[in-house]
Amino acid sequence: MKKNYLIITLFIISFNLTFSQNERISALGNTTIALRDFDLDLNLYDFGKNVAFLFEDQKFDVLKIRPGISSTKGDYRRFFDYESSSIYSLNFDGIKILKDGVFRGYVVYEVELRKNVNRSLKRYPYTGIPFFIADTTVGNFLYNGPKVGFQYSFEFMKNLLMGIELNYQIVNGLKDVYSRAKSLYRNIDGNLSLAYKLSDAFSIGGKISQLDNKESIEAKSEDLFDAEIFNYRGDTYSFRRRSQSIDQTYREKATAYSIQTTFTPINDLNIGLKSDYSLSNLKTQYPYGMLKEYEEGHSVFENLSFAIKAHYLPFNNLQIGFESEYEDNNSWSRISELALMIWKWNLKNFKIGSGYSYRFKNLPLISVSEFVIGKIISDSSKYIDNKYVSHNRTYYLIKTGLELEISKQIFLRGGYQRGKFGFDPVRGGKNVELNKISGGVGLYSFKSFELDFVIEYTFQKNEIGNSNKYINSQMNLRLFNY
Amino acid sequence: MMNMSDFQSFRLENIFPMSFLFVIIFIILIFSGCAENPPVMVDGQGQLEIVVLWDTSYVDSIKTYIPVENARAIVASRYSAKICYTDMDGRICLTNLPTSKYGITIRKQHPVDPDIILVGAKQDIDIISGKIVVDTIYVKPISSAGISINEIYCSGPVNNFFFFFDQFIELYNSSDEIKYLDGMMVMRFSSNTAGKGPGADEEDDGDIDGVTYAFKFPGKPGEKNYPIYPKQFVVLASDAVDHRFVCATSYDLSSANWEFYNQYSPEDIDNPNVPNLINMRPDKTADFLIALTSDVVILSDGRDSIWQDGIDILTVVDGVEYQSNPHPQYKKTLDSRIDRSYVLSPPRYSGKSMQRREPGLDTNDSLSDFEIKDKATPGYQ
Numbered sequence: 001m002k003k004n005y006l007i008i009t010l011f012i013i014s015f016n017l018t019f020s021q022n023e024r025i026s027a028l029g030n031t032t033i034a035l036r037d038f039d040l041d042l043n044l045y046d047f048g049k050n051v052a053f054l055f056e057d058q059k060f061d062v063l064k065i066r067p068g069i070s071s072t073k074g075d076y077r078r079f080f081d082y083e084s085s086s087i088y089s090l091n092f093d094g095i096k097i098l099k100d101g102v103f104r105g106y107v108v109y110e111v112e113l114r115k116n117v118n119r120s121l122k123r124y125p126y127t128g129i130p131f132f133i134a135d136t137t138v139g140n141f142l143y144n145g146p147k148v149g150f151q152y153s154f155e156f157m158k159n160l161l162m163g164i165e166l167n168y169q170i171v172n173g174l175k176d177v178y179s180r181a182k183s184l185y186r187n188i189d190g191n192l193s194l195a196y197k198l199s200d201a202f203s204i205g206g207k208i209s210q211l212d213n214k215e216s217i218e219a220k221s222e223d224l225f226d227a228e229i230f231n232y233r234g235d236t237y238s239f240r241r242r243s244q245s246i247d248q249t250y251r252e253k254a255t256a257y258s259i260q261t262t263f264t265p266i267n268d269l270n271i272g273l274k275s276d277y278s279l280s281n282l283k284t285q286y287p288y289g290m291l292k293e294y295e296e297g298h299s300v301f302e303n304l305s306f307a308i309k310a311h312y313l314p315f316n317n318l319q320i321g322f323e324s325e326y327e328d329n330n331s332w333s334r335i336s337e338l339a340l341m342i343w344k345w346n347l348k349n350f351k352i353g354s355g356y357s358y359r360f361k362n363l364p365l366i367s368v369s370e371f372v373i374g375k376i377i378s379d380s381s382k383y384i385d386n387k388y389v390s391h392n393r394t395y396y397l398i399k400t401g402l403e404l405e406i407s408k409q410i411f412l413r414g415g416y417q418r419g420k421f422g423f424d425p426v427r428g429g430k431n432v433e434l435n436k437i438s439g440g441v442g443l444y445s446f447k448s449f450e451l452d453f454v455i456e457y458t459f460q461k462n463e464i465g466n467s468n469k470y471i472n473s474q475m476n477l478r479l480f481n482y
Numbered sequence: 483m484m485n486m487s488d489f490q491s492f493r494l495e496n497i498f499p500m501s502f503l504f505v506i507i508f509i510i511l512i513f514s515g516c517a518e519n520p521p522v523m524v525d526g527q528g529q530l531e532i533v534v535l536w537d538t539s540y541v542d543s544i545k546t547y548i549p550v551e552n553a554r555a556i557v558a559s560r561y562s563a564k565i566c567y568t569d570m571d572g573r574i575c576l577t578n579l580p581t582s583k584y585g586i587t588i589r590k591q592h593p594v595d596p597d598i599i600l601v602g603a604k605q606d607i608d609i610i611s612g613k614i615v616v617d618t619i620y621v622k623p624i625s626s627a628g629i630s631i632n633e634i635y636c637s638g639p640v641n642n643f644f645f646f647f648d649q650f651i652e653l654y655n656s657s658d659e660i661k662y663l664d665g666m667m668v669m670r671f672s673s674n675t676a677g678k679g680p681g682a683d684e685e686d687d688g689d690i691d692g693v694t695y696a697f698k699f700p701g702k703p704g705e706k707n708y709p710i711y712p713k714q715f716v717v718l719a720s721d722a723v724d725h726r727f728v729c730a731t732s733y734d735l736s737s738a739n740w741e742f743y744n745q746y747s748p749e750d751i752d753n754p755n756v757p758n759l760i761n762m763r764p765d766k767t768a769d770f771l772i773a774l775t776s777d778v779v780i781l782s783d784g785r786d787s788i789w790q791d792g793i794d795i796l797t798v799v800d801g802v803e804y805q806s807n808p809h810p811q812y813k814k815t816l817d818s819r820i821d822r823s824y825v826l827s828p829p830r831y832s833g834k835s836m837q838r839r840e841p842g843l844d845t846n847d848s849l850s851d852f853e854i855k856d857k858a859t860p861g862y863q
Contacts, residue, residue, distance in 0.1 A: 128572065225641055226806065226829035233525075237561040237580050242775070242806045242829060281518070300518055332520045338581055340525035340611055383524035386578040 023476045026403025027440025029415025031368045033309070034321030034355035036400070042270040042311050043203070044195050048260030050205040051163030052195035054102045054153035058242070063479045066091040074468030076460060078427055079235075080120035080132060087112045101154030110171075111144040121181040121217050121229065122250070123173060126426075128331045129296040130343045131284040132232035132381070133217060133248050135179040145171035145185070159197040161205075167192040176241035179219040179227040179246075187213035191256075201264035209256040211280070220245040225347055231286075231296065233335060234342055234384040247250050254280035254301075256447035268313040278303045283336075297342075299333040317359040319372070324352040342384040347425055348377040355399070364405035372397040376423050393422025393430075401438075413454075429462030452476040528579035528609040530557075531616045534572040534588050536600060540705050549573075549722035550600060550621055553590035554788070558823075559583065559609075563849075581611045585823060587850040588619050598623045601845040605822055629653055629661050629710060629728075630800045631781055635835035635858040636772045637828050639732040646774055646831070648732045650860055653716040653781070656842025663708040664701030665784035668718060668742075668759060669793065670694045670772050671816070679815025681694040681778040681803060683706050689792030690780070690817050696789045697759040697770050703784040708757075710775045713841070717860045718742065720769055722756040731833055733858055742770035762787065775806035775832040778816045797820055802848050804836060823849035833857065 022039045025032060032040060039046055044053035068091070073084040093106040119134035149167035156162050167190065169216065173183035189212070195205035219227040227246050230238040256278035264270050280301040288294030305327040312320045329347040334340060355370025378391040401415035417436035424432040440454035458470035483678035495861035532555070535547040549572025557564050557574075559582040568574050568588075585605040602621035609615055638646030651668065671680040674692030678684055684691040690748050701707050710716050722741035725732035736753065743758035744750045747767045752758065759770070772779060780801040786794040801820035804827040814824050827846045828834035835858035838844070838851050845851055 214536075223640075223643060224638075224831035225640075226832075228829055233561075233580070239560045239808065240826075244830075298518075300520070334521045335525060335581075338525070339521045340523050340581060341521040342525045344520070382526075384526040384580050386526055 015208075017061035020401045023454040023474055024403075024413065024442060026456060026472075026474070027413035027415055027438050027452075027454040028368055028403060029417050029436070029438060031355060031370050031399045031401050031415070032157045033323045033370045033372075034311075034319055034357045035368045036319050036357055042262050042272045042309060044205040044260050044262060047262060047272040047309055048205055048207075048258070048274045049197050050193045050207050050258070050260055051191065052153050052161040052193040052205060052207075053203070054104060054151055054163060055155055055161050056195075056197070057099050058102050058104070059097065060095075061097055061481065062095050064091070064093040065477045066093065066474060068472070069379045070470070070472040072468060072470050073208045074430060074460070074466070076427060076432075076462055076466035076468045078126060080118055080122075080125040080134065081219040081427075082114040082118070085112060085114045098284055101152060104151040106149055108147045109145070110147070111142070114141040114143070117141050117175070118281070121175070121183065121219060121248075123171070123183060123185060123215065128301060128333075128345060129250070129282060129299045130232070130234045130333050130384070131250075131295075131299070132238075133229055134232060134238070135175075135219060135227070135229050137177050137179070137180065139175045139277040141173050141406035142173050143171050143183075143185075145169065145309035147187075156261070156277075161195040161197070163193040163195070164190070165193075169377075178221055178223070178225065179229060180221050181217055181219040181227075183215060183217045185213070185215045185433070187211070189213075202261075203263070204261045205259070207256075207258040207260075209254075209258070209278075211252065211254040211256070213252045215250045217248045217250075218245060233297070234382050235387070236385045241286075249285045249293065250282060251285060252280055252282040254278055270311045272307075272309045274307050276303070276305045295336040297333055298336050299331060301329070301331045303327065303329045317361065319357045320354070321356070322354045323372075324350075332474040342382070344381045344383070346377075346379045349425075350375050351395075353397075359361055365404075366403040368399075368401045368403075370397075370399040372399070372419075376421075376425060378423060378425055395419065395421040395423075397434075409443060411444065413440040413442065414438065424462070427462075429466070431463035433461050435459045450478045450480075452478075496792045502569065510799045513754045518557050523611060525580050525611045526578050527611040528581060530574070530579060530584065530607070530609055531614065531615040532574045532586060532604075533615045533618045534568050534574070534602065534621060535618060536621050547620075550588070550590055553600070553621070556587045556589075558585045558587075558849055577612075579609050582609060583607065584609050584755070585849065586619060587845070587847050588621055589850075590621065590847070592623060592772050595625075595849045598625045599845075600624075600842065601847075603822060603845070603847050603850075605818075614812040617657045625843060628842075629655050629663075629797065630838070630842045631779060631802050632836040632842055632863075633835055633855075633859065634772075634779060634802060634804065635733075635860070636698070636777070636804075637774050637834055639729050639833045640831060641729045641731060643729075645725075645729045645732070647721055647769075647771070648729070648735060649771060650733075650735055650738060650858070651718045651779060652816075652837075652860060653710065653718065654838075654842040655710045655712055655714050655716075656844075658712050660709045660711055662706045663699045663710055663716070664705035665703035665787075666699045667696055667780075667782045667784045667787065667793075668698075668770070669782065669789070670770070671778035671780060672773065679813060681780070681801065681816035681820070683795070683817045684792065687792070688796070689786070689794045690820070691792040692778070693763075693814075694791065695766055695768075695770050696762040696787075697744075698762050698784065698787070699740070699759055700757070715841075715861050715863070716730070716740065718759065719756070719860075720771055721751040722753040723751060733860060735860060738860065744769050762789065775827045776804065780820070783857070800844060802836075802852070804848070804852075820846065822847045825852040826854075827847065828854045835859070837863070 002067040044050040045057035070087040091108040095104045147169035151165045153163040169187040171185040175181040177261040179344040191209035229243045232238040258276045260274040262272045282299040284297040285293040310322040327349045332344045351374030355373030357368035373396045397419035404412045415438040419434040421432040436458040438456040443451040455473040461467040534550040553568045584607045588602040590600045600621040602619040633652035671692040672694040680692035717738040718740045719735040719738035722738040724734040724736045741756040744761040781799045782797045786797045803816035803824040
């Protein structure tokens with residue numbers, strides 16, 4: 001669930017291009033502010049990601065089976081990026097209402113083929129860590145592995161809910177040409193959460209999360225060649241390591257704290273507030289002489305965010321939504337042996353958005369539109385490379401979607417997103433334009449199952465004409481009373 | 483006596499209520515995150531200012547220093563090597579350098595005599611971020627005058643059955659006069675690992691220690707039976723055969739000038755058409771083979787042939803150390819009077835060789851003297 005806090009942060013700031021959690025929302029242009037949907041309720045579980053509130057959020061048994069295919073291709077990329085990627089996933093996600101609690105368990109198996117990865121042996125080279133590992137070849141990487149996890153929520157005192165979540169993931173990677181690098185990514189994360197329901201109109205919660213992940217990379221040629229890799233410190237400077245087998249490890253430990261509240265000050269107005277703080281320590285290590293693990297570098301990430309979201313229903317068929325979020329991400333990295341800082345990065349993101357969703361009275365149609373405007377302030381000091389870059393750019397996103405009810409059982413959906421980012425903190429491009437169209441179908445109201453399907457096409461282009469294309473399709477089969 | 487109801491009441495949650503346990507876990511987790519303060523100093527702020535001067539007292543009785551203009555400087559650190567040139571005042575100023583140990587080699591063609599090169603070097607300059615290092619390098623004229631090790635091929639050809647028996651060492655006479663190989667010795671230094679290392683002057687007694695293999699040209703030092711002519715390449719093959727019959731990616735060494743032959747080995751190949759260097763250590767029964775990526779090779783004039791107590795540095799004609807990884811991952815061991823640095827060797831089983839950038843030009847600084855060639859060139863540059 002949390003590969004890296006910074007990755008998640010950056011992806012949230014940018015745009016969600018990975019597999020979505022809800023096919024209906026995706027098909028309606030990813031309209032998350034104003035749309036009325038079961039997964040967008042303003043409660044502590046959906047809004048605050050507080051597992052303790054699962055007890056209140058879920059009231060029926062369901063098993064979701066979700067196969068998905070996603071593909072990315074383009075030349076809007078950075079030096080160590082891949083040329084194209086295809087991801088195939090299968091997800092089983094079940095919720096069971098127990099006698100004194102609610103249990104949710106899931107297992108995902110994901111296969112990713114990355115073509116023409118330029119030299120990088122690390123799966124995610126750009127996560128704010130300046131310690132890259134690279135060989136000398138361009139090759140394909142195949143990653144695959146499962147992820148399992150569960151959530152359990154129960155009421156141990158009247159109106160006081162407790163939740164626990166645990167996730168475990170393993171991903172194996174293999175490069176198909178010299179240096180035949182193998183990588184093993186292992187992640188364990190979990191959280192404990194509390195929620196107190198003072199009344200039907202007021203809930204408050206807190207969550208503490210721990211994360212421990214490790215990416216081990218071994219370059220070992222099957223031929224008799226020595227494996228030759230380069231340890232980069234920043235973008236410019238690297239030193240060579242050569243042996244029959246070369247190892248490197250990235251180890252991250254993180255702690256995150258979160259508090260949330262939702263309340264209803266007046267009828268038909270729901271408000272949610274949350275704040276998150278996370279601190280992550282990542283060490284880059286390799287075997288060296290008599291030392292089992294030599295710490296080459298150390299990176300620290302500290303993230304703080306505040307968010308507010310409101311839903312207002314002036315009429316029964318109209319919902320107005322409002323959302324605002326502020327994030328402050330700080331990171332720094334040092335060479336451990338010399339205790340010298342080589343990179344310091346501060347990234348602030350502020351966004352504000354609003355929208356409506358409206359169910360027509362005379363037409364079997366729901367219309368939803370949203371507008372988000374934000375500002376990104378990035379201040380990067382790559383001391384070792386003597387590169388100092390500052391950006392203070394705005395961005396906007398327009399999202400719109402339509403859902404047509406063909407019959408009580410069949411729904412057709414379409415959506416469109418358009419956005420322009422003055423600065424893209426993920427790939428570093430300027431004036432990046434985003435166009436995304438989506439379509440989907442829902443087959444509902446059957447006694448034993450429901451089915452949603454979505455397909456999305458995204459086109460992303462920066463100011464100098466580099467572009468990426470994304471295609472994502474996903475199905476969700478929900479079985480009830482299984 | 484305890485009855486069943488007592489057992490039922492003896493439950494963990496009755497002693498430690500579940501809520502209490504969770505509160506304890508919460509408190510532990512709250513204090514588990516700990517922010518570390520960032521370092522005060524930053525990297526990439528080092529500065530190096532070098533003045534390159536030529537001490538003309540070598541050719542003139544009056545000692546004067548002339549700034550060396552437009553000299554090529556190779557600045558090497560653990561990160562990389564970069565080339566820059568001195569300005570009109572013989573200065574080089576490099577800024578924004580990352581913290582590391584640096585070595586600088588200066589070269590410039592003599593303004594009058596093309597056979598002379600002005601050479602200077604300084605090793606182990608500690609550059610620390612935020613500090614300015616100012617230093618002077620004095621260049622000396624060096625003429626290409628004598629026999630030197632011109633090429634070492636030891637990595638083995640591209641193969642998957644551990645074939646590396648096509649090794650050779652190439653000598654070159656860069657002088658304008660005939661030199662003689664009589665009695666000269668070619669040695670591999672790889673022992674003395676318990677002390678300062680192979681090729682080091684262990685007791686500071688003027689000789690280098692750690693001889694593993696010692697092979698000798700026929701004759702005695704001073705005799706003139708085995709000439710090496712001016713600008714001639716001489717190939718010393720481990721086995722002077724066409725290795726391509728065994729491994730297609732290997733080299734034809736059947737026309738090598740000399741062959742290492744271990745007379746104490748029952749199975750060493752001997753090409754009767756190629757004269758032999760013979761083994762001086764009866765306890766060694768293997769052919770002359772050197773390590774694929776890391777070793778020390780010495781050519782001496784043979785006047786000191788008692789290898790057990792080390793080889794007198796004054797008798798060393800040339801020596802080269804090569805290593806697979808840069809300092810500080812690997813330690814340099816060969817005495818700096820013979821070689822101030824080391825060659826970064828090519829990967830094993832790559833078919834690549836180490837060759838001097840210019841034939842025979844030896845400034846006793848292998849890092850800048852040698853380059854890696856994609857193909858070995860036995861008998862030619």
